[in-house]
Amino acid sequence: xxxxxxxxxxxxxxxxxxxxxxxxxxxxxxxxxxxxxxxxxxxxxxxxxxxxxxxxxxxxxxxxxxxxxxxxxxxxxxxxxxxxxxxxxxxxxxxxxxxxxxxxxxxxxxxxxxxxxxxxxxxxxxxxxxxxxxxxxxxxxxxxxxxxxxxxxxxxxxxxxxxxxxxxxxxxxxxxxxxxxxxxxxxxxxxxxxxxxxxxxxxxxxxxxxxxxxxxxxxxxxxxxxxxxxxxxxxxxxxxxxxxxxxxxxxxxxxxxxxxxxxxxxxxxxxxxxxxxxxxxxxxxxxxxxxxxxxxxxxxxxxxxxxxxxxxxxxxxxxxxxxxxxxxxxxxxxxxxxxxxxxxxxxxxxxxxxxxxxxxxxxxxxxxxxxxxxxxxxxxxxxxxx
Amino acid sequence: xxxxxxxxxxxxxxxxxxxxxxxxxxxxxxxxxxxxxxxxxxxxxxxxxxxxxxxxxxxxxxxxxxxxxxxxxxxxxxxxxxxxxxxxxxxxxxxxxxxxxxxxxx
Numbered sequence: 001x002x003x004x005x006x007x008x009x010x011x012x013x014x015x016x017x018x019x020x021x022x023x024x025x026x027x028x029x030x031x032x033x034x035x036x037x038x039x040x041x042x043x044x045x046x047x048x049x050x051x052x053x054x055x056x057x058x059x060x061x062x063x064x065x066x067x068x069x070x071x072x073x074x075x076x077x078x079x080x081x082x083x084x085x086x087x088x089x090x091x092x093x094x095x096x097x098x099x100x101x102x103x104x105x106x107x108x109x110x111x112x113x114x115x116x117x118x119x120x121x122x123x124x125x126x127x128x129x130x131x132x133x134x135x136x137x138x139x140x141x142x143x144x145x146x147x148x149x150x151x152x153x154x155x156x157x158x159x160x161x162x163x164x165x166x167x168x169x170x171x172x173x174x175x176x177x178x179x180x181x182x183x184x185x186x187x188x189x190x191x192x193x194x195x196x197x198x199x200x201x202x203x204x205x206x207x208x209x210x211x212x213x214x215x216x217x218x219x220x221x222x223x224x225x226x227x228x229x230x231x232x233x234x235x236x237x238x239x240x241x242x243x244x245x246x247x248x249x250x251x252x253x254x255x256x257x258x259x260x261x262x263x264x265x266x267x268x269x270x271x272x273x274x275x276x277x278x279x280x281x282x283x284x285x286x287x288x289x290x291x292x293x294x295x296x297x298x299x300x301x302x303x304x305x306x307x308x309x310x311x312x313x314x315x316x317x318x319x320x321x322x323x324x325x326x327x328x329x330x331x332x333x334x335x336x337x338x339x340x341x342x343x344x345x346x347x348x349x350x351x352x353x354x355x356x357x358x359x360x361x362x363x364x365x366x367x368x369x370x371x372x373x374x375x376x377x378x379x380x381x382x383x384x385x386x
Numbered sequence: 387x388x389x390x391x392x393x394x395x396x397x398x399x400x401x402x403x404x405x406x407x408x409x410x411x412x413x414x415x416x417x418x419x420x421x422x423x424x425x426x427x428x429x430x431x432x433x434x435x436x437x438x439x440x441x442x443x444x445x446x447x448x449x450x451x452x453x454x455x456x457x458x459x460x461x462x463x464x465x466x467x468x469x470x471x472x473x474x475x476x477x478x479x480x481x482x483x484x485x486x487x488x489x490x491x492x
Contacts, residue, residue, distance in 0.1 A: 157433040240433035243474030246454040341406050344391045
């Protein structure tokens with residue numbers, strides 16, 4: 001298998017597998033206008049969320065980090081920020097990104113101009129940015145420049161048996177080829193944290209992993225939830241899961257058996273290559289957004305129930321866990337790991353199929369979630385709203 | 387001749403396999419196109435686990451090559467491995483959890 005792809009080289013040296021022009025709001029109040037503006041310039045993608053306003057500092061920092069990572073992502077050719085008022089972070093984010101060579105601009109909605117004038121200014125900038133992006137040529141790149149996010153959503157009893165171990169087989173292969181895979185969903189690791197910690201490259205990384213799991217459990221406990229006591233759920237047990245360790249293992253096996261090189265915060269970029277863990281919630285939309293803001297060019301997403309979650313800027317490859325899902329929702333599934341159940345395929349064979357699909361998608365093949373414009377975007381909230 | 391695979395062993399180290407279809411009592415396991423000499427001692431619903439080795443009480447149940455729990459009674463080859471005969475490595479028994487980690491580190 002040829003392990004290269006044609007990508008878009010950015011000014012800061014990163015390489016994208018897509019060449020998107022986006023418009024993105026900094027505060028929830030501008031969500032509607034962001035969509036409206038994107039509609040005025042066909043081909044522009046709206047990145048819309050409800051965060052950014054009336055947040056305590058930990059959420060405000062997380063929002064800015066996520067928006068910066070999204071607009072400065074290698075899959076993004078140009079980004080227009082829409083902000084509001086005098087303390088809006090848009091201009092600051094744009095300054096940061098410009099220093100790194102990104103093509104970005106901000107428009108602030110305040111009492112100086114009418115909304116129509118702001119939209120017209122945005123339309124002109126986006127049209128020009130879109131034209132410029134079309135002139136960008138691709139160049140050959142090696143898989144070692146790929147960072148792949150590993151996610152699951154709408155899991156079922158087969159997730160830990162078919163799709164997740166197959167993703168694990170792929171993860172081990174791309175790590176062996178010098179690439180990077182990022183496992184997420186801290187809440188799903190509860191109960192098996194000692195196993196991942198034991199796979200860490202050193203005790204510092206192992207302890208850091210144990211710390212983020214503990215922090216997550218404490219946050220849950222603060223609102224009266226006990227993750228350990230609640231899992232496996234009665235439904236899980238009916239499906240065949242016996243213990244919390246078993247359930248968590250089924251999830252973390254998306255990371256295969258590679259050495260854990262680094263543990264990073266939400267929306268942060270790895271500084272190491274190889275197998276990485278990012279601290280994210282189990283909610284698939286927020287988790288995918290964090291993975292992508294941290295630089296993942298492609299996300300692998302196992303699903304048993306067909307969760308349609310996509311990303312505005314990164315191709316999300318859906319790996320179906322069972323034959324029934326593939327039969328009923330073939331248009332939503334990119335790789336059918338259900339073949340392990342009814343067609344004698346092995347986990348390693350599906351792992352290879354996933355690798356081929358990743359390369360095809362890196363070369364421009366459209367995923368199911370892209371075809372349907374599934375462009376979910378939501379930022380992980382940590383505290384109360386002011 | 388290729389045999390329909392009806393169970394999956396996720397790691398070489400595992401002492402359980404996962405039923406890919408509901409196994410009837412007496413049905414022989416077929417893992418990786420090979421019929422084994424192991425038969426289900428009673429009905430095993432699909433997605434559930436079946437013992438590939440005897441697992442004495444207190445011993446580790448291995449799936450994914452990792453310790454996923456402890457046998458709470460003697461488990462025979464072909465038995466259904468589930469909540470009635472396995473418990474997790476819970477908080478109240480840290481000593482064994484430690485032992486389990488140490489064994490995995492070897």
